[in-house]
Amino acid sequence: MIGNFLDQFWSLTFGGLSLGFIYILIALGYTMVYGVLRMINFANSEVFMIATFATVIIIRDVYNFTQTSEYATGFKLWLILGTALLASMAVAGILSVLIELIAYRRLRRMNSGVLAPLISAIGVSMVLAETMRILTDSRPVASPRAMEKKFIGKFFDADIRLDNTIIIVAAIILLTLLLAFVNRTRLGKAIRAVSMNPNASKLMGINIDGVVSITFLVGGLMTGAAGFFYVLKYENSSFSIGFELGIAAFTAAILGGIGNIKGAFYGGLSLGLLETYASFFLGTQWKAVTVFTILVVVLYTKPNGLFGEALTQTRA
Amino acid sequence: MKKLRLTSVAAAAALAAASLVAYAPASNAAAKTITLAFQGPLTGEEAQVGQDELAGMQYAIKLFNAKNKGKYVVKVVQADDQGDPAQAAKVAPGIASNNKIIGLVGAAYSGATIASLPFYKQRLLPMISPSATRVSITDPASPGGALGLPVFHRVVVTDRVQGPSLFKLATKGVASPKVFVVDDQSAYGVGLVDYMKPGIPAGQSAGFDSVSDKTTDWSATVSKIKTAGANVVIYTGYFPQAAVFFKQLRDSGYTGILAGGDGVLSPSFVTLAPASVLEGVRLTAGTVPLADISTKLEADFKKKMGKASGVYAAESIDAANIFLSCIAKGVSTRAAMLSCVKAFKGKSLTGAALAFDANGDVAGGAMNGFEVRGGAIKFTGPVK
Incomplete structure (x- = not known):
């Protein structure tokens, strides 16, 4: 078994890394909002789900790809x-802002405590998932293949596949941009200030509602990118994937320390790799057991997650 | 109080409306109205399977009603179990207690069949399933005897036949097969593997894996298959997962044979993965497409039903025809229908002899092979 594992180590690792980056981007949707508002935006999982459909629609309906189409190449590809990446990010970003406006803002103004927004978030999540279930007749939807999944090189014994590479490289670029935004711009500073002390920020003249909207927008953009990468990698979607991936990404956020960009990063990567290795060693049926056992053990020793600190302290 | 009265008025109105509908066809004097039922997934993820079977049943009834104009009017009550045992247990009591219904085509799925059986057995409603293939339903050796006795019958052969046939088809023409079998942890998938295992020759097995149908990332299974050096991979589960699994396996560079059972044989299967990935996938099922029985039959079906026939259309027509032949003999009660079905001897659409053994299984019956070619599922003849 160990010998087999070593044979497959790099190919498992590449698969796990690209899955991990998808988790990171969704986890950011949870973590950004938590950092600023101290609330869990459960609807983020469904924002992800809707973003995957946006990608499918762009590839299938806008560019008219079918399962028998030739793959696109060069500039067209x-x-x-x-287009698909930008569309998914835009859809998810706008949807996130709308969810905050409709479902959370009034509750926040009325100082409703933590429970009402939580239920409101679960409600939004249900509405989105069930609407999609009705629209898709509960069926899985496939995205036709626009890009050939070719091997572009070898790393030790592992084939390096184009889609996994695109995901890893693009996700690293997005994360760098995000860190630059949070740490180096005025708006980023405002987000950090609100996260640290909302009342003091307000007194300093920061528009709290504006900052909250921007936070939801940025979290949504990241989650939307994850939706695109997911479809690029797995080429399918369904009304229920929000729940499945959302739980995983939420776990990643907690594992790394929620409210913390660095935490989302390491949490997502660890989870992606752990799931892949555990499935190989123990069989896929043991994946959830292994991952959650490790989560419990980590939280037992570090209750705030691996990097349990505030968003304010993330300086790359 | 006021509310209560309103509801009862509404209920009375609904009843009146319902009886109006029920008696409307009876206006052509002597025609006798007989009611049959269909049970299968009509909504939800598996809806296409149920809708296709229902269309088959309705086609048979359309022909029958036209032929027996003025004598009989056969109607269908539709029971939607979504292919889900929990849902089946909710709809079955209503069907069972509706005494107008004297025969049921279904249930489409084995799990749903088993969940419905207690209700139908209690009210002795005769059933003929076009597609429920789980062995235990008719197996006298299963705990407590054959589950389906005395009401259950089926016109399709069971997984006991399908398991070995699937292995045979998958390894056909392969010089030294190394077979890796993956199930989906469902009763259907695990059962199929159990019936396949004893027939796998020594040295031809490369390994087994059992993967939840909620899985989206198959890289661990893919790695195992590559490590095992398999050149034949069989998946016993349903088409949505099969498409995703086969896609990820092919994309990893696997070039061997891919195969699956009747759970994968769905018209939707080929819409879920690129044609180049699914090219050559081998499938088994106890069904024959109408177009392969006769192109004239398929053309007539399309004309009358407004859509092409689907999987298990032939079996659904066969199942309906057995009930209809009994109705033509004057059967109008459940008891008479049950003994008529048990004594039935006739021919299926394919021309094969059609009759049931003591446990409700179809006597004879073949397992057929299919292959994906150019993004479509093609019939390749019986598995020999």
């Missing part, structure tokens, strides 16, 4: 991928 990058144009298609670029």
Whole structure:
């Protein structure tokens, strides 16, 4: 078994890493909002789900790909991928802002405590998932393949596949941009200030509602990118994937320390790799057991997660 | 109080409306109205399977009603179990207690069949399933005897036949097969593997894996298959997962044979993965497409039903025809229907002899092979 594992180590690792980056981006949707508002935006999982459908629609309906189409190449391919990525990010970002406006803002103004927004979030999540279930007739929806999944090189014994590479590289670029935004811009500073002390920020003239909207927008953009990467990697979607991936990403956020960008990063990567290795060693049926046992053990020793600190302290 | 009265008025109105509908066809004097039922997934993820079977049943009834104009009017009550045992247990009591219904085509799925059986056995409602293939329903050796006795019958052969046939088809023409079998942890998938295992020759097995149908990332299973050096991979589960699994396996560079059972044989299967990935996938099922029985039959079906026939259309027509032949003999009660079905001897659409053994299984019956070619599922003849 160990010998087999070593044979497959790098190919498992690449698969686990690209899955991990998808988790990181969704986890950011949870963590950004938590950092600023101290609330769990459960609807983030469904924002992800809707973003995957946005990608499918772009590839299938806007660019008219079918399962028997020729793969796109060259400029056309990058144009298609670029449109799908931007569309998914835009849809998810706008949806996130709307969810905050409709479901949370009034509750926050009325100082409703923590429970009402939580239920409101679960409610929004249900509405989105069930609407999608009705629209898709509960069926899984496939995204036709626009890009050939070719091997672009070898690393030790492992084939390096184009889609996994695109996901890892693009996710690293997005994360760098996000860190630059949070740490180096005025708006980023405002987000950190509100996260640290909302009342003091208000007294300093920061528009809290504006900062909250921006936070939801940024979290949504990241989650939307995850939706695109998910479809690029797995080429399918369904009304129920929000729940499945959302739980995993939420776990990653907690594992790393919620409210913390660095935490989302390490939490997501660890979870992606752990799931992949555990499935190989113990069989896929043991994946959840292994992952959650490790989560419990980690939280037992570090209750705030691996990097349990505030968003304010993330300086890359 | 006021509210209560309103509801009872509404209920009375609904009843009146319902009876109006029920008696409407009876206006052509002597025609006798007989009611049959269909049970299967009509909504939800598996809806296409149920809708296709229902269309088959309705096609048979359309022909029958046209032929027996003025004598009989056969109607269908639709029971939607979504292919889910929990849902089946909710709809079955209503069907069982509706005494107008004297025969049921279904249930489409084995799990749903088993969940419904207690209700149908209690009220002795005769059933003929076009597609429930789980062995235990008719197996006298299963704990407590054959579950389906005395009401259950089926016109499709069981997984006991399908398991070995699937292995045979998957390894056909392979010089030294190394077979890796993956099930989906469902009763259907695990059962199929159990019936396949004893027939796997020594040295031909490369390994087994059992993967939840909620899985989206198959990289661990893919790695195991590559480590095992398998050149034949069989998946016993349903089409949505099969498409995703086969896609990830092919994308990892696997070039061997891919195969699956009747759970994968769905028209939707080929819409879920690129044609180049699914090219050559081998499938088994106890069904024959109408178009392969006769192109004239398929054309007539399309004309009358407004859509092409689907999987298990032939079996659904066969199942309905057995009930209809009994109705033509004057059967109008459940008891008479049950003994008529048990004594039935006739021919299926394919021309094969059709009759049931003491446990409700179809006597004879073949397992057929299919292959994906150019993004479509093609019939390749019986598995020999």
